[in-house]
Amino acid sequence: MDFNIKSGNPEKQRTACVIVGIFESRRLSPAAKAIDTVSKKYLSNLIRRGDMDGTKGQYLLLHNVPGMIADRVLLIGCGKEREIDDRNYRTIIANSIRTLNNTGSLDGVNYLSELPIKGRDHDWKIRQAVQIAEHTLYEFKALKTKEKKNRRPLRKITFTVPTRRELPQGEIAMQEGRAIANGIKLTRDLANYPSNICTPTYLAQQATALAKGHRSLTVEILEEADMKKLGMGSLLSVSQGSARPAKLITLDYKGSKKAQKPIVLVGKGVTFDTGGISIKPSPAMDEMKYDMCGAASVLGTLAAVAELGLPINVVGVIPAVENMPSSTATNPGDIFTSMSGQTIEVLNTDAEGRLILCDAITYSERFNPGVVIDIATLTGACVIALGKHASGLLSNHNPLARDLLNAGDESGDRAWQLPLWDDYQQQLNSPFADMANIGGREAGTITAACFLSRFAEKYHWAHLDIAGTAWLSGSNNKGATGRPVSLLMQYIINQTK
Ligand code: BES
Ligand code: MN
Ligand code: ZN
Numbered sequence: 115m116d117f118n119i120k121s122g123n124p125e126k127q128r129t130a131c132v133i134v135g136i137f138e139s140r141r142l143s144p145a146a147k148a149i150d151t152v153s154k155k156y157l158s159n160l161i162r163r164g165d166m167d168g169t170k171g172q173y174l175l176l177h178n179v180p181g182m183i184a185d186r187v188l189l190i191g192c193g194k195e196r197e198i199d200d201r202n203y204r205t206i207i208a209n210s211i212r213t214l215n216n217t218g219s220l221d222g223v224n225y226l227s228e229l230p231i232k233g234r235d236h237d238w239k240i241r242q243a244v245q246i247a248e249h250t251l252y253e254f255k256a257l258k259t260k261e262k263k264n265r266r267p268l269r270k271i272t273f274t275v276p277t278r279r280e281l282p283q284g285e286i287a288m289q290e291g292r293a294i295a296n297g298i299k300l301t302r303d304l305a306n307y308p309s310n311i312c313t314p315t316y317l318a319q320q321a322t323a324l325a326k327g328h329r330s331l332t333v334e335i336l337e338e339a340d341m342k343k344l345g346m347g348s349l350l351s352v353s354q355g356s357a358r359p360a361k362l363i364t365l366d367y368k369g370s371k372k373a374q375k376p377i378v379l380v381g382k383g384v385t386f387d388t389g390g391i392s393i394k395p396s397p398a399m400d401e402m403k404y405d406m407c408g409a410a411s412v413l414g415t416l417a418a419v420a421e422l423g424l425p426i427n428v429v430g431v432i433p434a435v436e437n438m439p440s441s442t443a444t445n446p447g448d449i450f451t452s453m454s455g456q457t458i459e460v461l462n463t464d465a466e467g468r469l470i471l472c473d474a475i476t477y478s479e480r481f482n483p484g485v486v487i488d489i490a491t492l493t494g495a496c497v498i499a500l501g502k503h504a505s506g507l508l509s510n511h512n513p514l515a516r517d518l519l520n521a522g523d524e525s526g527d528r529a530w531q532l533p534l535w536d537d538y539q540q541q542l543n544s545p546f547a548d549m550a551n552i553g554g555r556e557a558g559t560i561t562a563a564c565f566l567s568r569f570a571e572k573y574h575w576a577h578l579d580i581a582g583t584a585w586l587s588g589s590n591n592k593g594a595t596g597r598p599v600s601l602l603m604q605y606i607i608n609q610t611k
Contacts, residue, residue: 134149
């Protein structure tokens with residue numbers, strides 16, 4: 115999609131469709147008022163007749179509105195003006211884009227980016243609007259052969275700022291929004307590919323392709339033999355049941371001085387999680403193709419950082435494996451030595467995410483990180499605790515947790531913090547090894563993070579459990595969401611300021 119920023123009156127726009135808001139009850143937004151004036155009360159007459167009262171979800175498509183150069187005017191119901199908060203704004207923009215896309219317009223000028231929202235500036239509104247537009251129009255059609263193409267697809271969306279003064283800033287906000295949206299799209303595509311296509315090798319190829327496209331990005335792929343030399347017994351224990359070889363992918367983005375400590379992002383890349391010998395039940399097991407959403411979000415974030423050329427250093431580390439049952443797979447009770455030297459008793463082979471992450475976190479030491487953030491579809495318990503609305507956040511450093519929570523609020527890609535108290539650590543006690551890989555039924559998300567924390571003691575570290583937020587289930591809108599790319603990008607952008 116092409117995006118554009120403009121200021122100026124709606125009646126002057128030469129476009130297929132001008133989009134303006136109507137508030138509850140029967141009140142015209144400033145842009146709608148301007149159209150009402152040039153059209154000699156065309157809009158207010160319609161509204162008085164009862165065609166529309168401004169309720170959220172309503173819309174009205176008008177043709178040949180007097181005094182307008184544009185072919186169409188699309189009125190969008192926005193609800194009560196004073197009640198437009200972040201969440202309502204997002205729904206309103208999404209409604210407007212979905213409706214616009216169904217009108218057959220090739221382009222549109224959208225005045226809803228001027229709606230008043232408490233505590234939000236023009237930049238925020240533009241950044242969000244661009245992301246929501248891409249998000250709303252996203253489809254994953256790569257593997258369908260019989261879909262007919264939309265013959266008149268929407269090509270260009272223009273968002274507006276009130277005056278010329280806001281144009282330069284608006285332009286930057288638009289570019290940020292577009293880069294983040296592109297990163298999210300990459301993340302969703304990678305995640306939506308099934309496990310017979312999106313294998314560890316495929317992820318490594320995608321990372322390599324990404325690095326080819328940007329001079330600021332370099333890639334390194336470690337093979338199983340390399341990992342063995344490094345002593346990554348924990349990571350390799352997950353992969354040993356699969357015929358598909360594990361890869362450890364590193365993407366290094368240099369946007370700042372060499373000496374600046376990087377943000378290291380570690381993404382869980384289990385391209386399919388059968389559970390291994392502790393095999394999962396069949397219903398909905400297909401969704402375990404999404405167990406690499408953490409990895410995909412790291413790739414998407416680095417793509418966006420590189421597209422923007424942000425003045426910061428970021429490293430992405432992706433342990434990519436497939437968790438399979440086979441005669442060479444790990445048996446429950448098997449004990450492995452991690453790269454850190456600590457031994458782990460694998461009581462449940464389905465708690466595999468932490469086994470690959472712990473070695474990747476230890477490996478991250480070599481980048482001398484400022485902070486390490488891991489992103490993982492780690493626990494079903496997190497889905498039970500927070501559902502699909504918030505990612506779980508746990509950290510050994512409260513200022514880092516704060517920064518991430520704030521970035522979540524600002525981007526609308528929210529997280530919620532859970533405690534990482536030492537009280538929970540004893541649940542990981544093992545009679546035979548330094549620790550077990552599971553901590554019992556209670557507080558499953560916390561004990562998983564406790565496990566990881568034992569490998570992150572040397573730095574400021576945070577863990578995002580995205581098991582509930584990374585994809586949506588159900589046949590209707592099933593698919594990857596691209597979360598938490600938006601949160602991570604907001605965090606990184608904030609760090610550059
Ligand atoms: N990938 C799963 C977590 C998951 C489950 C994410 C369902 C989204 C939906 C992870 O590897 C896993 O299997 N975790 C186990 C851990 C348990 C064995 C301690 C879980 O949550 O059941
Ligand atoms: Mn599992
Ligand atoms: Zn898993």
